[in-house]
Amino acid sequence: MRRMTARPANAHQARLLRLLRDGGPNSRAQLGDQIDLSRSKLAVEIDRLLETGLVAADGLAASRGGRRSHNIRLAPGLRLLGVDIGATSVDVAVTNAELEILGHLNQPMDVREGPVAVFEQVLDMAAKLRASGVAEGFDGAGIGVPGPVRFPEGVPVAPPIMPGWDGFPVREALSQELGCPVMVDNDVNLMAMGEQHAGVARSVKDFLCVKIGTGIGCGIVVGGEVYRGTTGSAGDIGHIQAEPDGRPCACGNHGCLEAYFGGAALARDAEAAARDGRSAELAARLEEVGGLAATDVAAAASAGDATALDLIREGGTRTGQVIAGLVSFFNPGLVVIGGGVTGLGHTLLAAIRTQVYRQSLPLATGNLPIVLGELGPAAGVTGAARLISDHLFSPA
Numbered sequence: 001m002r003r004m005t006a007r008p009a010n011a012h013q014a015r016l017l018r019l020l021r022d023g024g025p026n027s028r029a030q031l032g033d034q035i036d037l038s039r040s041k042l043a044v045e046i047d048r049l050l051e052t053g054l055v056a057a058d059g060l061a062a063s064r065g066g067r068r069s070h071n072i073r074l075a076p077g078l079r080l081l082g083v084d085i086g087a088t089s090v091d092v093a094v095t096n097a098e099l100e101i102l103g104h105l106n107q108p109m110d111v112r113e114g115p116v117a118v119f120e121q122v123l124d125m126a127a128k129l130r131a132s133g134v135a136e137g138f139d140g141a142g143i144g145v146p147g148p149v150r151f152p153e154g155v156p157v158a159p160p161i162m163p164g165w166d167g168f169p170v171r172e173a174l175s176q177e178l179g180c181p182v183m184v185d186n187d188v189n190l191m192a193m194g195e196q197h198a199g200v201a202r203s204v205k206d207f208l209c210v211k212i213g214t215g216i217g218c219g220i221v222v223g224g225e226v227y228r229g230t231t232g233s234a235g236d237i238g239h240i241q242a243e244p245d246g247r248p249c250a251c252g253n254h255g256c257l258e259a260y261f262g263g264a265a266l267a268r269d270a271e272a273a274a275r276d277g278r279s280a281e282l283a284a285r286l287e288e289v290g291g292l293a294a295t296d297v298a299a300a301a302s303a304g305d306a307t308a309l310d311l312i313r314e315g316g317t318r319t320g321q322v323i324a325g326l327v328s329f330f331n332p333g334l335v336v337i338g339g340g341v342t343g344l345g346h347t348l349l350a351a352i353r354t355q356v357y358r359q360s361l362p363l364a365t366g367n368l369p370i371v372l373g374e375l376g377p378a379a380g381v382t383g384a385a386r387l388i389s390d391h392l393f394s395p396a
């Protein structure tokens with residue numbers, strides 16, 4: 001597999017590459033309108049990028065008077081791999097340099113099997129995508145994992161739902177296997193980057209992206225950039241205390257939000273309700289399949305089951321309480337709700353909205369949209385591709 005050899009030589013070239021990634025093919029004149037360079041300096045930098053093979057000419061641009069110039073685009077042969085590892089499934093996609101998804105696979109997977117087994121599956125899925133013809137090799141790969149990541153090294157640190165992953169050199173191991181640069185981040189940060197690039201947060205600079213899956217996390221975007229904190233653990237809201245001296249949590253503490261809501265907690269509470277005789281609908285589903293998941297609660301709620309609806313509302317209210325605190329502190333322009341549990345739909349969103357609007361001050365919530373993400377599973381892999389392109393499109 002090939003290794004991308006060229007990197008931008010300076011900040012101006014990096015800026016040009018990111019403009020072409022986010023805006024698509026553009027003329028030299030239009031690029032000049034967006035970057036603070038003289039016409040002659042701009043021409044020099046574009047010509048240097050053309051020589052590296054990172055960009056290519058792309059037909060004649062629309063006339064603005066005088067001689068028509070060529071459009072410039074990112075090299076059409078560049079290929080990025082986006083990998084979004086969840087607690088119970090993995091998504092792998094190939095994109096071009098403009099982050100358009102060319103091929104996408106999803107498979108069930110248990111992150112508790114450990115990094116070796118999971119990455120064997122990831123590499124197998126990447127090989128299938130190559131075999132389909134969408135990529136000969138990869139110029140870079142972005143990886144999302146469902147736990148805290150020490151970002152500069154690309155290493156998970158004591159992830160509560162990922163036994164065996166603590167300290168595993170994800171970036172180094174996959175870079176060797178794939179033969180290309182690799183970047184690693186928490187999965188919810190990548191969801192935020194995906195929604196920012198191609199989803200509901202395209203025009204927003206300051207927003208929160210809350211992922212409710214097996215666990216709960218929050219991507220924080222400030223001034224258009226993901227905020228990771230000093231060590232990379234910013235946004236770990238699933239372990240904010242929701243109930244003093246409450247239920248034990250997988251992290252070792254008691255009363256965390258994740259102990260009360262998220263896919264794992266919701267499945268556990270639904271099974272308890274089924275066994276206690278509080279829901280005939282959930283009891284029938286439990287007897288049929290032997291276990292319940294958030295999707296079963298969603299189906300029962302859609303059928304009008306009162307207990308399922310109560311479980312969703314209670315979880316949404318607790319989550320809304322935590323988000324309300326974040327809104328009061330951060331004053332975002334948007335809150336995006338994503339992740340597998342968003343299949344619970346409007347009942348969940350309404351409970352979260354009600355609690356946030358009730359609890360936070362009107363100045364913070366008066367013009368605050370709280371919405372479901374647009375991209376679904378594509379958000380994580382798009383964000384993963386965005387992560388590695390940010391690295392590749394930075395000066396070497």
